[in-house]
Amino acid sequence: MSLVKICGITEEQEVEYVNEAGADFMGMVMFFPKSKRNITVEKASSLIKILNPEITSVAVTVEPTLDQIREIEAAGIQMIQIHGDVSEELLQEIRIPVIKAFNVHDLSSYERYHQADIVKGYIFDAQTPGSGKTFNWSVLSDIPHDEKFALLAGGLNPDNVAEAFAATHVDGADTSSGVENDTGIGKDREKILRFVANVKKQ
Numbered sequence: 001m002s003l004v005k006i007c008g009i010t011e012e013q014e015v016e017y018v019n020e021a022g023a024d025f026m027g028m029v030m031f032f033p034k035s036k037r038n039i040t041v042e043k044a045s046s047l048i049k050i051l052n053p054e055i056t057s058v059a060v061t062v063e064p065t066l067d068q069i070r071e072i073e074a075a076g077i078q079m080i081q082i083h084g085d086v087s088e089e090l091l092q093e094i095r096i097p098v099i100k101a102f103n104v105h106d107l108s109s110y111e112r113y114h115q116a117d118i119v120k121g122y123i124f125d126a127q128t129p130g131s132g133k134t135f136n137w138s139v140l141s142d143i144p145h146d147e148k149f150a151l152l153a154g155g156l157n158p159d160n161v162a163e164a165f166a167a168t169h170v171d172g173a174d175t176s177s178g179v180e181n182d183t184g185i186g187k188d189r190e191k192i193l194r195f196v197a198n199v200k201k202q
């Protein structure tokens with residue numbers, strides 16, 4: 001069965017939607033104040049308390065410092081998703097499993113992360129994460145697959161996710177904007193339920 005990650009969770013009510021839908025991962029954007037979805041470590045700690053223990057919590061970060069990584073680990077968040085570059089030294093310091101996110105317009109570093117055991121999965125994302133924009137999925141056709149899981153992201157929603165699966169060979173899908181309210185503030189219960197159900201059918 002395919003994996004599904006709902007990203008950019010900011011409130012308790014949204015955690016309940018993720019629990020109800022039965023996603024595999026719940027992402028929380030941290031240490032990135034430019035994002036409208038950014039939350040504090042304290043808020044993330046309170047959200048994971050009500051998360052179904054079968055759902056994996058993920059701290060979503062952009063080039064985090066070691067101090068920030070330590071705060072995430074201490075908060076009990078289970079995985080860290082990293083956008084941007086991570087040095088070899090920093091990677092070796094991380095104690096929780098990593099999901100490495102790639103901007104599909106720059107896959108040059110992809111090979112390097114194959115070697116790192118701490119990296120358990122990949123996310124192939126659009127140029128600007130969380131922008132709700134798709135990309136040409138055919139760029140993924142030459143990517144070599146390994147034992148790590150691969151999630152597709154970037155502008156996915158309940159209506160296009162089946163088409164995205166048909167065009168790629170990924171293990172699952174990740175969304176944020178595609179399950180938000182029409183106002184763009186907060187998540188929509190019905191869209192989350194439909195997104196998860198449509199991914200699980202794949």
Ligand SMILES: O=C(O)c1ccccc1NCC(=O)[C@H](O)[C@H](O)COP(=O)(O)O
Binds near residue numbers: 060061083154174
């Ligand atoms: O969501 C953000 O604002 C964000 C900011 C900085 C780094 C990552 C961010 N989100 C990462 C995600 O995993 C999103 O789910 C992914 O990029 C898909 O986003 P969307 O196109 O909105 O579905």
